[in-house]
Amino acid sequence: MSVTHTDVTATLDPCGASDHPDCGIRDMLDRVGDTWTVMVVVELGASERRFGELQRAIDGISQRMLTLTLRRLERDGLVNRTVFPTVPAQVSYALTESGARLTHLIKALADWSLAERDAIAAARQHYDDAHPGHAIR
Template identity: 80%
Template sequence: MSLTHTAVTADLEPCGKEDHPDCGIRDVLDRIGDTWSVLVVVELASGDRRFRELQRAIDGISQRMLTLTLRRLERDGLVDRTVYPTVPAQVSYALTSSGAGLSHLIKTLADWSLEQRPVIAASRSAYDAAHPGHRIR
């Protein structure tokens, strides 16, 4: 998903029209389906983290992208942000109950992925052998 796509969908709200039943699903999947949100939720599943701890734990995420991801997850009610009155101010992030529920779903998906990896690899090999020269990856 490109940054442009994320920026466009970040402001969308479910329309609630009966003839558009998937718009609410799309809105949620756009948020939790991006790489950074999933990785933040996975990191927070093991407990509260400060910003720098998250940034060090998530390889390749920039400060700006981590900030945006945390704000979006907080806006969606998946992450709580706590500011402690210290100098300098300390901020920690934790999963809400909704975020914890999502982390269980992500773990289930990860477990399924590991279990199915040999089957998927075999299927890809068979497809590649049957379709030489294709560009699907």
């Protein structure tokens, strides 16, 4: 039997706001559900990387978005940033133990999406056929 949303949130201390006692969960889901976070964690799960290596490996990410994503992950304790005393300074990024534990969850989600993609595509086509002209994508 699966744990329901109510069961999960009932065991957590509220954040202080009466209308959303599970904002701690929301905060982390927002972080790890972000496209760039997932890509950075996947890349760092393979090995420690320098900034330029990460930017080249993650298609479409801007320097600004990579910088913000890495800073957020560092703040959350998922990434370690190491600055080497060179000129110019070299910086490398690696997953912390907590960040490394996140990789198996991302892999499980990726495996699920691959296993379900045909069924999801068929469901979308069925919906689109039943609702022509809709704007949902």
